[in-house]
Amino acid sequence: MRVRWVTGFLDTPSRVAEPFWQAVTGSRLSARRGPGGEFATLVPAGGDAYLRVQVVGDGPARAHLDLHVEDVAAQAGRAVGLGAAVVLDDGELVVLRSPAGLLFCLVPWQGEAVRPAGGRSLVDQMCLDVPVGGFDAEADFWAALTGWPRRAGSLPEFDFLLRPDGMPLRLLLQRVGGTAAGMHLDLACTDRAAEVAWHRELGAEVVGGYERWTTLRDPAGRAYCITDRPL
Template sequence: MAVRWITGFLDSPGPEVEAFWVAVTGWELSARRDGGTFATLVPGDGDACLRVQVVGDGPARSHLDLHVDEVASAVARAVELGATVTVDRGDPVVLASPAGIVFCVVGWAGERRRPAPGRWAGGWHSVVDQWCLDVPEAVHAREVDFWAALTGWAVRPSDLPEFCHLERPEGMAVRLLVQRTGAAVAGVHVDFACDDVDAEVARHVGCGAVVVRRVPGDWTTLRDPAGREYCVTGRSPHPS
């Protein structure tokens, strides 16, 4: 199977937090769909890769949609590699990875243009460009193998031993980072890339985020108004 595009979903109990994500991304919220459940954050330049969903319960969380040419065969491949189908609506199909990370397989609608970084008043740039798979140590190696085989993306080491990333194809909007954690439960969170971490963090705090922890020179973990953690990182926001 070929993963043509990846969309990240911010799943929240209600829509109140969506204004925060509009502010920090600089993207516009689309008209709502499916009775108000779904909306898309639409970048000014490039194809959408971030959506919001009202799930009606907590905690606030995230999941990924993998866009493919043929859903049924991609689902079969995911199951062959160790995923479990939890909800089958034909398109989408909801699955869980071997470590329990929820993701959906959906049909590809031709997305191909990576969103351009936003430029802020102080002159720095930022963009949502990465999803981090947070995986307990006991199942980390199995999960890395699963995502590498499912996407067909090569695994690349990081400067830090607890991280590795999957090398995205040219034009793909988001990277996948895998983090080995001491937690008991696997999850996923979104990362921003920017060229001034301190300024970008201050901007997010001004929009309503709370700083959780700082790793000077590398990244800062924040919590959005719904309690969902995410990171602002010092990786270049400009496509390479």
């Protein structure tokens, strides 16, 4: 599969966190779409959009990926052959579930190609949190699905997929305990302490501090991380 673009979706039972993510990303909210106005795009100051918000009917607040491809039906069939299961096919997009249970969508590519630049920080990574027992199978699935090579991370609990130049989100895979897989967004920044302080002023809550990253929850309770990675 040739993934032409990647979008990170923030799925939330309400709109409570939308002003927070607008501030964090320096973006504006597009006109709302969908029967109930549940969808909107975080439009960057420059480049093509790669972050969207969705009001969902259930909780908790979470995240998912859209992979933009040229032939949705063909690539959905390929994803199923690799071990994914179709959840919904509406004729334009296909919602699937990975072998570990992660929801993602295949959507039509609309010509997106220009990665937005960062300022003091940049949302540039989706972390796939995968229970240890199914980690290798899940990592191999995503590597095969995207065609991005799998590489060992700088710490033993992480692997990552080597994204093509210009792709807005890197995919990191983290070995976690428990039985449920999930996703969360990560930010790179120039000054982690200052960035964390700013996010707290905007309404985020710190839940854990580590040598290279800080874990927070946004106003909707969704976990994300601020990291020391360069922009």
